Amino acid sequence: MDKITDKVAALPADAEYFSLEFFPPKTQMGFSNLRVRLQRMERALRPLFVNVTWGAGGSTAQKSIELAELCQRELGLTTCLHLTCTNMSQAMIDQALEDARALGIRNILALRGDPPRAEYRDADEPTGSEEFTWAIDLVKYIRKKYGSYFCIGVAAYPEGHGDGSHPEGQSFEHDLPYLVDKVQAGADFIMTQLFFDIKAYEKFETTLRNHPSGAFKTIPILPGLMPIQSYAMIKRTAKLSHAEMPEEIMTRLNAVKGDDEKVKMVGVDILSELIEQIREIKSRTPGPKGFHFYTLNLEKSISFILERTKLIPDVPEDEEAIVDEPVPVAATGQRSIPRISVNGNVPPRQSRSHSRTARRQSSVGSDPHNRVIVGRAATHPEWEATSTEAGVPAESINTRANTLAISEGEGALGREATWDDFPNGRFGDARSPAYGEIDGYGVSIHMSVTQAVSLWGHPKTASDINDIFVRHIRGEISAIPWSEEDLLPESFIIKSSLEAMNKKGWWTVASQPAVNGLPSNHATFGWGPASGFVFQKSFVEFFIPSADWKILYDKLTSEENEELVCFYASNANGDFVSSDTTGGTGRATVNASTNAVTWGVFPGKEIVTPTIIEEVSFRAWSEEAFDIWAEWAKVYGRGSDSEKLLNEIGQDRWLVNIIHHDYVDTDALWRLLTN
Numbered sequence: 001m002d003k004i005t006d007k008v009a010a011l012p013a014d015a016e017y018f019s020l021e022f023f024p025p026k027t028q029m030g031f032s033n034l035r036v037r038l039q040r041m042e043r044a045l046r047p048l049f050v051n052v053t054w055g056a057g058g059s060t061a062q063k064s065i066e067l068a069e070l071c072q073r074e075l076g077l078t079t080c081l082h083l084t085c086t087n088m089s090q091a092m093i094d095q096a097l098e099d100a101r102a103l104g105i106r107n108i109l110a111l112r113g114d115p116p117r118a119e120y121r122d123a124d125e126p127t128g129s130e131e132f133t134w135a136i137d138l139v140k141y142i143r144k145k146y147g148s149y150f151c152i153g154v155a156a157y158p159e160g161h162g163d164g165s166h167p168e169g170q171s172f173e174h175d176l177p178y179l180v181d182k183v184q185a186g187a188d189f190i191m192t193q194l195f196f197d198i199k200a201y202e203k204f205e206t207t208l209r210n211h212p213s214g215a216f217k218t219i220p221i222l223p224g225l226m227p228i229q230s231y232a233m234i235k236r237t238a239k240l241s242h243a244e245m246p247e248e249i250m251t252r253l254n255a256v257k258g259d260d261e262k263v264k265m266v267g268v269d270i271l272s273e274l275i276e277q278i279r280e281i282k283s284r285t286p287g288p289k290g291f292h293f294y295t296l297n298l299e300k301s302i303s304f305i306l307e308r309t310k311l312i313p314d315v316p317e318d319e320e321a322i323v324d325e326p327v328p329v330a331a332t333g334q335r336s337i338p339r340i341s342v343n344g345n346v347p348p349r350q351s352r353s354h355s356r357t358a359r360r361q362s363s364v365g366s367d368p369h370n371r372v373i374v375g376r377a378a379t380h381p382e383w384e385a386t387s388t389e390a391g392v393p394a395e396s397i398n399t400r401a402n403t404l405a406i407s408e409g410e411g412a413l414g415r416e417a418t419w420d421d422f423p424n425g426r427f428g429d430a431r432s433p434a435y436g437e438i439d440g441y442g443v444s445i446h447m448s449v450t451q452a453v454s455l456w457g458h459p460k461t462a463s464d465i466n467d468i469f470v471r472h473i474r475g476e477i478s479a480i481p482w483s484e485e486d487l488l489p490e491s492f493i494i495k496s497s498l499e500a501m502n503k504k505g506w507w508t509v510a511s512q513p514a515v516n517g518l519p520s521n522h523a524t525f526g527w528g529p530a531s532g533f534v535f536q537k538s539f540v541e542f543f544i545p546s547a548d549w550k551i552l553y554d555k556l557t558s559e560e561n562e563e564l565v566c567f568y569a570s571n572a573n574g575d576f577v578s579s580d581t582t583g584g585t586g587r588a589t590v591n592a593s594t595n596a597v598t599w600g601v602f603p604g605k606e607i608v609t610p611t612i613i614e615e616v617s618f619r620a621w622s623e624e625a626f627d628i629w630a631e632w633a634k635v636y637g638r639g640s641d642s643e644k645l646l647n648e649i650g651q652d653r654w655l656v657n658i659i660h661h662d663y664v665d666t667d668a669l670w671r672l673l674t675n
């Protein structure tokens with residue numbers, strides 16, 4: 001029984017169940033580490049099913065299928081594959097559905113993805129192919145082609161969908177008729193966008209359940225919930241998802257915002273309370289009650305929340321003795337999809353008890369406040385073993401392990417689970433399964449054509465692009481395709497240097513100024529626990545024309561500078577060069593460098609290094625950074641001047657990241673680059 005609706009129907013009427021969403025990790029090490037994490041989570045948390053995300057436009061197609069294969073076939077988890085339908089060819093959709101079927105996957109979350117860039121879809125399509133403009137087109141297509149083989153889910157938005165699809169603005173009322181259509185076209189269940197505003201959710205579920213069409217009377221509706229992993233992350237994600245953060249929640253988060261560990265703990269409280277409130281709303285409709293969690297590939301917060309709210313189902317006595325026989329899969333990177341029959345030869349799993357009255361009692365309690373051991377060195381068995389497996393020399397891992405402080409604690413997952421303190425952002429820990437993603441939906445400029453054009457116009461020359469970057473530095477436009485937000489206040493002190501770089505066509509996408517020992521409660525630079533001191537090395541990441549890069553490279557590798565800077569650079573063809581690989585200037589080639597560029601010293605703790613720049617994370621990010629040129633180009637019509645310009649520019653640039661080691665001379669990097 002692998003269709004979600006069959007599994008839900010088999011549950012007792014008072015049962016609760018939940019699903020966990022994962023995205024394909026960005027690095028090989030992340031994938032290996034996710035495998036171990038998934039095994040742990042599946043055994044300890046027992047989700048009814050798991051979701052695997054799909055990069056908009058098919059950007060993660062192969063990796064998503066690989067992860068779905070791991071979940072469904074190796075771990076035997078009921079898996080729901082997300083699939084988008086815009087900005088990709090019908091052949092890709094067909095391939096994904098065939099792959100899913102071959103793997104024994106019976107559930108698809110049918111999504112639109114990014115707003116369609118219409119002219120791109122038609123280009124490589126044979127005439128007579130399907131039109132995919134909205135998610136409903138995919139729902140209909142799957143039903144037409146596969147009948148009832150797949151159980152189909154669709155997305156819904158308690159606070160309205162917010163990408164500018166509706167000229168009237170964003171609201172649930174605008175979306176409602178289209179949601180009715182999606183369900184009437186054959187959707188079997190609904191999963192919602194993340195939200196924190198319980199009133200909005202109450203209105204959403206009540207309106208659906210009482211809708212005169214009767215379309216939503218009994219359909220499973222799974223509210224989407226995102227554990228709060230860090231203050232900056234949740235604010236960014238809520239903004240991207242157009243989810244309102246109620247004042248009461250913000251007040252609680254603001255009170256602890258400088259201290260990541262406290263933010264996570266308050267986050268567990270907030271989510272647990274939200275679940276209680278949802279329970280009250282759901283109690284008005286008979287039948288099992290489901291919850292969906294956006295895990296962002298992280299494990300600790302979610303396990304505390306599930307334990308606290310007693311959502312983890314009990315293990316029925318007759319299942320205690322069952323040993324799951326994993327189905328072998330190919331190693332990561334060597335994709336092999338066994339062509340098995342439609343019904344698959346995957347051993348059926350025993351049904352599990354999801355009754356509210358038969359919940360597992362935690363052996364360790366459920367209060368994270370008592371169980372977080374702060375600041376232990378991250379000699380984490382999971383990281384070490386699997387990172388070595390992923391090809392990283394043990395020696396370099398140990399160096400990292402000694403400097404990285406990951407808070408460990410127990411809980412449903414046991415001592416092996418980790419918080420992954422700083423996985424996100426481009427300069428987080430590339431070994432973490434969660435590294436480098438904010439939603440798991442792949443490369444995207446996260447906006448409609450109309451919004452993109454209103455921000456960036458129709459650039460026709462490189463100097464138009466200089467203007468866009470300069471205006472972002474000045475705060476005159478709120479985003480560039482590589483950075484969806486205004487600059488942080490910390491960038492203000494290097495604004496004139498950044499402006500000077502962008503004016504000469506060195507387009508900056510990220511940076512930080514040097515800091516030499518400011519108090520951890522400093523208004524602009526402070527972070528971490530009280531009474532500490534924080535430090536930063538200056539760095540800047542930017543696109544530079546090939547011709548300029550040749551000159552700058554010589555400068556960086558000159559005798560005068562080579563000991564003072566580290567750099568990483570790559571282009572759209574994947575050529576890579578770094579200060580580790582230069583040789584030639586007297587310095588022997590050394591092991592891959594690891595640059596802690598932000599660190600903090602706190603009473604009673606080892607040094608904490610939240611931001612690290614190294615080759616593996618730079619390479620993973622730079623591939624995406626170049627894809628973003630192509631994403632931006634798609635905003636404009638095929639063959640248009642802007643499209644041509646952006647595609648050409650993407651080809652002629654290098655992306656360079658330069659770190660200056662002299663953090664005491666806070667102006668050193670900027671003198672080097674602007675003189």
Ligand SMILES: Cc1cc2nc3c(=O)[nH]c(=O)nc-3n(C[C@H](O)[C@H](O)[C@H](O)COP(=O)(O)OP(=O)(O)OC[C@H]3O[C@@H](n4cnc5c(N)ncnc54)[C@H](O)[C@@H]3O)c2cc1C
Binds near residue numbers: 109110136156440
């Ligand atoms: C649970 C969940 C999981 C997700 N997973 C992924 C993922 O893995 N990968 C990814 O890239 N994205 C994912 N997304 C994001 C999703 O792709 C985007 O939100 C996308 O912009 C809309 O997708 P949809 O399926 O809701 O689209 P649709 O149902 O097509 O709706 C999009 C908007 O268009 C409107 N609309 C629909 N039909 C019409 C019509 N005929 N005429 C006019 N307006 C219409 C709707 O009201 C809505 O405002 C997910 C979202 C959710 C909630």
Ligand SMILES: NC(=O)c1ccc[n+]([C@@H]2O[C@H](COP(=O)([O-])OP(=O)(O)OC[C@H]3O[C@@H](n4cnc5c(N)ncnc54)[C@H](O)[C@@H]3O)[C@@H](O)[C@H]2O)c1
Binds near residue numbers: 424443473488509510
């Ligand atoms: N695709 C990915 O893998 C990925 C991963 C992480 C972040 N991002 C995106 O990249 C952006 C940066 O994320 P982050 O977490 O690494 O860093 P961040 O947003 O914390 O920014 C890092 C620093 O760069 C500065 N900065 C921002 N824009 C700049 C610009 N145009 N020029 C110079 N400096 C600038 C900021 O003020 C800040 O000091 C975000 O928009 C994020 O969504 C993408």
